[in-house]
Amino acid sequence: MEFLVRMTITAPGDSADVAALRAAEAERAAELARSGTLLRLWRIPGDRANWGLWRADDATALHEALTSLPLWPHARFEVHALASHPNDPG
Amino acid sequence: MEFLVRMTITAPGDSADVAALRAAEAERAAELARSGTLLRLWRIPGDRANWGLWRADDATALHEALTSLPLWPHARFEVHALASHPNDPG
Amino acid sequence: MEFLVRMTITAPGDSADVAALRAAEAERAAELARSGTLLRLWRIPGDRANWGLWRADDATALHEALTSLPLWPHARFEVHALASHPNDPG
Amino acid sequence: MEFLVRMTITAPGDSADVAALRAAEAERAAELARSGTLLRLWRIPGDRANWGLWRADDATALHEALTSLPLWPHARFEVHALASHPNDPG
Amino acid sequence: MEFLVRMTITAPGDSADVAALRAAEAERAAELARSGTLLRLWRIPGDRANWGLWRADDATALHEALTSLPLWPHARFEVHALASHPNDPG
Amino acid sequence: MEFLVRMTITAPGDSADVAALRAAEAERAAELARSGTLLRLWRIPGDRANWGLWRADDATALHEALTSLPLWPHARFEVHALASHPNDPG
Amino acid sequence: MEFLVRMTITAPGDSADVAALRAAEAERAAELARSGTLLRLWRIPGDRANWGLWRADDATALHEALTSLPLWPHARFEVHALASHPNDPG
Amino acid sequence: MEFLVRMTITAPGDSADVAALRAAEAERAAELARSGTLLRLWRIPGDRANWGLWRADDATALHEALTSLPLWPHARFEVHALASHPNDPG
Amino acid sequence: MEFLVRMTITAPGDSADVAALRAAEAERAAELARSGTLLRLWRIPGDRANWGLWRADDATALHEALTSLPLWPHARFEVHALASHPNDPG
Amino acid sequence: MEFLVRMTITAPGDSADVAALRAAEAERAAELARSGTLLRLWRIPGDRANWGLWRADDATALHEALTSLPLWPHARFEVHALASHPNDPG
Numbered sequence: 001m002e003f004l005v006r007m008t009i010t011a012p013g014d015s016a017d018v019a020a021l022r023a024a025e026a027e028r029a030a031e032l033a034r035s036g037t038l039l040r041l042w043r044i045p046g047d048r049a050n051w052g053l054w055r056a057d058d059a060t061a062l063h064e065a066l067t068s069l070p071l072w073p074h075a076r077f078e079v080h081a082l083a084s085h086p087n088d089p090g
Numbered sequence: 091m092e093f094l095v096r097m098t099i100t101a102p103g104d105s106a107d108v109a110a111l112r113a114a115e116a117e118r119a120a121e122l123a124r125s126g127t128l129l130r131l132w133r134i135p136g137d138r139a140n141w142g143l144w145r146a147d148d149a150t151a152l153h154e155a156l157t158s159l160p161l162w163p164h165a166r167f168e169v170h171a172l173a174s175h176p177n178d179p180g
Numbered sequence: 181m182e183f184l185v186r187m188t189i190t191a192p193g194d195s196a197d198v199a200a201l202r203a204a205e206a207e208r209a210a211e212l213a214r215s216g217t218l219l220r221l222w223r224i225p226g227d228r229a230n231w232g233l234w235r236a237d238d239a240t241a242l243h244e245a246l247t248s249l250p251l252w253p254h255a256r257f258e259v260h261a262l263a264s265h266p267n268d269p270g
Numbered sequence: 271m272e273f274l275v276r277m278t279i280t281a282p283g284d285s286a287d288v289a290a291l292r293a294a295e296a297e298r299a300a301e302l303a304r305s306g307t308l309l310r311l312w313r314i315p316g317d318r319a320n321w322g323l324w325r326a327d328d329a330t331a332l333h334e335a336l337t338s339l340p341l342w343p344h345a346r347f348e349v350h351a352l353a354s355h356p357n358d359p360g
Numbered sequence: 361m362e363f364l365v366r367m368t369i370t371a372p373g374d375s376a377d378v379a380a381l382r383a384a385e386a387e388r389a390a391e392l393a394r395s396g397t398l399l400r401l402w403r404i405p406g407d408r409a410n411w412g413l414w415r416a417d418d419a420t421a422l423h424e425a426l427t428s429l430p431l432w433p434h435a436r437f438e439v440h441a442l443a444s445h446p447n448d449p450g
Numbered sequence: 451m452e453f454l455v456r457m458t459i460t461a462p463g464d465s466a467d468v469a470a471l472r473a474a475e476a477e478r479a480a481e482l483a484r485s486g487t488l489l490r491l492w493r494i495p496g497d498r499a500n501w502g503l504w505r506a507d508d509a510t511a512l513h514e515a516l517t518s519l520p521l522w523p524h525a526r527f528e529v530h531a532l533a534s535h536p537n538d539p540g
Numbered sequence: 541m542e543f544l545v546r547m548t549i550t551a552p553g554d555s556a557d558v559a560a561l562r563a564a565e566a567e568r569a570a571e572l573a574r575s576g577t578l579l580r581l582w583r584i585p586g587d588r589a590n591w592g593l594w595r596a597d598d599a600t601a602l603h604e605a606l607t608s609l610p611l612w613p614h615a616r617f618e619v620h621a622l623a624s625h626p627n628d629p630g
Numbered sequence: 631m632e633f634l635v636r637m638t639i640t641a642p643g644d645s646a647d648v649a650a651l652r653a654a655e656a657e658r659a660a661e662l663a664r665s666g667t668l669l670r671l672w673r674i675p676g677d678r679a680n681w682g683l684w685r686a687d688d689a690t691a692l693h694e695a696l697t698s699l700p701l702w703p704h705a706r707f708e709v710h711a712l713a714s715h716p717n718d719p720g
Numbered sequence: 721m722e723f724l725v726r727m728t729i730t731a732p733g734d735s736a737d738v739a740a741l742r743a744a745e746a747e748r749a750a751e752l753a754r755s756g757t758l759l760r761l762w763r764i765p766g767d768r769a770n771w772g773l774w775r776a777d778d779a780t781a782l783h784e785a786l787t788s789l790p791l792w793p794h795a796r797f798e799v800h801a802l803a804s805h806p807n808d809p810g
Numbered sequence: 811m812e813f814l815v816r817m818t819i820t821a822p823g824d825s826a827d828v829a830a831l832r833a834a835e836a837e838r839a840a841e842l843a844r845s846g847t848l849l850r851l852w853r854i855p856g857d858r859a860n861w862g863l864w865r866a867d868d869a870t871a872l873h874e875a876l877t878s879l880p881l882w883p884h885a886r887f888e889v890h891a892l893a894s895h896p897n898d899p900g
Binding site: 003005059060062077078 | 313315316
């Protein structure tokens with residue numbers, strides 16, 4: 001099952017800690033991409049936020065993936081459950 | 091450039107005309123998929139609406155693609171311009 | 181997977197047709213209850229709307245259950261995907 | 271009388287105190303489940319929030335149950351009073 | 361249990377039918393006042409709407425009272441469940 | 451002239467100071483009740499907020515009554531001016 | 541007591557009837573100005589709407605003034621009760 | 631050109647500094663009244679906010695007047711540009 | 721003085737009349753451009769709406785320009801008054 | 811491709827640091843104007859915010875321009891992608 005997820009970073013964006021946090025976030029995102037959980041990720045222009053396309057067995061598995069992100073304590077998430085569409089080219 | 095587009099159908103959903111319209115829509119969606127304009131399409135559960143992932147040179151080209159849909163006169167669109175993200179697995 | 185669904189009736193509520201529609205709705209709701217798809221249903225006081233607790237394999241299966249309701253063409257739905265909680269008594 | 275309640279945690283989620291608080295919360299939730307006050311509880315995916323199904327004599331009794339939660343000072347609640355529905359399978 | 365209810369009239373306000381409807385509404389409001397169900401009623405200035413203070417055993421009984429109003433098919437209702445307050449002079 | 455007022459407490463709810471503040475608030479509420487200014491008061495279940503029914507000569511007099519509350523610096527108010535309704539039982 | 545009132549015209553704006561209606565509206569506005577009820581009136585640019593400054597004994601008297609407007613059945617009103625300010629130059 | 635301006639005070643309202651600030655605000659308001667820039671000012675009941683009627687050559691001149699207020703750093707403003715209305719009694 | 725104006729077309733977009741209307745609209749837009757009133761105009765992608773940059777002496781003159789558009793009876797407008805900025809390159 | 815961007819300053823506006831920041835912002839804005847990226851800039855009256863007209867190859871290039879602003883860590887941005895309109899005088 002796929003989910004569209006809007007992630008908004010709420011932590012301030014300038015300290016050294018944040019650089020470490022972002023490196024850890026990139027590493028975890030790569031792991032989630034390798035396991036087929038994180039399919040796509042886009043920046044929202046002008047915002048400290050992104051849209052992601054995720055795949056998980058159900059909402060419980062998605063929640064576990066999102067809480068595994070190093071930025072989880074510094075972010076808010078908006079989750080859209082997706083159903084399959086007959087015209088989907090994907 | 092990619093765009094996330096939420097399309098909401100506003101026409102009533104039960105007449106014979108609508109069946110013809112939906113067939114024409116499926117055909118046009120397939121064309122837009124072949125040209126690499128429509129990348130993904132999902133139903134929003136419980137809604138007469140969908141999320142689509144689109145690719146176009148710019149907002150003008152996207153507008154032309156959306157207005158080429160047979161359902162254009164019977165739909166509303168919400169367009170989110172996307173920027174590339176360094177962690178995108180896509 | 182469970183879903184919380186708010187259903188709002190948009191059709192006018194007084195003609196004879198509506199009585200037939202409501203009887204068909206009750207029958208279909210009973211079928212969905214027997215198959216374990218519709219678990220609970222409550223009226224929202226003062227509103228032509230209800231909250232329902234639904235179970236389905238995923239968002240696609242939920243969408244099929246909702247579109248099988250006789251009132252589907254006369255209703256709007258708002259779907260909340262649910263994850264399991266360690267403190268759930270259920 | 272049943273109520274649907276959306277509870278949003280507003281306290282930061284990482285200190286040791288919070289672990290103690292969550293243990294106390296689980297214990298109080300179990301008590302409220304045993305007394306038939308808390309019927310169901312679900313996580314909202316991607317959110318520090320949950321949906322709960324509660325039973326209480328009236329709004330005053332519900333308010334007392336909610337304020338008895340250890341997380342009460344660190345949470346916001348949105349209460350939906352429920353009426354019975356003839357098609358309820360529950 | 362008391363409820364604060366905002367009622368918005370959605371029917372057009374000028375025909376002869378409406379005069380009959382309003383007379384029936386006044387009569388039913390008087391009955392509900394006599395039974396202790398409708399306690400107070402105020403016009404919202406500049407609006408075809410009112411605030412009412414209602415008393416009912418629970419949300420199901422309130423819903424029955426509201427649907428008994430002749431204006432029910434031509435109105436929308438917003439219901440606020442009330443809990444008792446220690447400082448209430450009433 | 452009567453007013454419906456929603457009061458939301460914005461101060462944190464746990465220190466000793468707050469207990470003193472609440473005692474002072476109860477005393478002032480009793481005075482305003484005796485003078486016929488505060489007519490009714492209800493808790494909003496699950497919220498640090500209340501609905502009150504107030505009577506004052508005009509909006510200026512109401513503002514003076516609200517600012518005389520000890521909780522005034524720690525609260526937000528939403529004021530609804532009320533007009534008389536011919537069906538009011540009160 | 542003064543009120544700030546936003547009036548939005550909801551009727552279509554082009555038929556001959558509307559011209560007659562607008563003439564009647566201008567006449568009634570002049571009467572309300574002479575009686576000191578309507579103090580000021582401004583167009584909201586780009587909108588079929590206006591802001592007005594009104595004076596009335598209370599919300600009931602204001603409601604009567606607003607319902608006396610010929611455009612009443614074709615308009616929506618948003619009423620802001622005003623309190624006096626010590627810095628008011630007026 | 632006239633403007634309707636809603637000003638919301640965002641600073642806390644109890645320290646000695648605030649008393650000095652309010653005195654300076656009253657003085658500056660009187661100057662702006664004498665120059666014909668500030669025409670009327672009303673308290674919004676129950677709120678730390680006011681509605682003002684202002685006159686300025688254009689939006690740039692209005693912005694300069696608003697930023698000249700001592701409370702400018704502690705306030706938010708919502709500006710409504712006004713057009714003349716043929717029925718204005720003013 | 722400049723204004724940013726969002727114009728939303730509310731008329732259905734497919735009949736022959738609309739073609740005539742759009743031709744008249746293009747002609748009037750050209751006139752307003754020649755007089756320096758309409759400075760820029762953009763389509764909002766996926767919407768029957770546009771953003772325009774307008775110049776007028778004040779809100780009254782802007783309102784006259786907007787109501788001179790052939791699409792005026794079939795459109796809604798949202799007007800943002802603009803002040804000059806020291807960093808404006810224009 | 812052009813974009814309409816609403817920028818809201820979220821930092822407090824009174825310290826010496828802010829003066830240095832604003833000077834740096836003016837310098838960077840001038841550079842972006844020279845490169846044809848920032849086309850126009852307006853103050854929103856009564857607000858610590860501005861509307862800007864920007865040109866960039868796509869949303870990714872726009873995001874880079876916005877994050878190059880010295881005020882980026884102290885601002886929020888709302889981006890509107892623009893499509894070309896046949897009636898644009900620009």
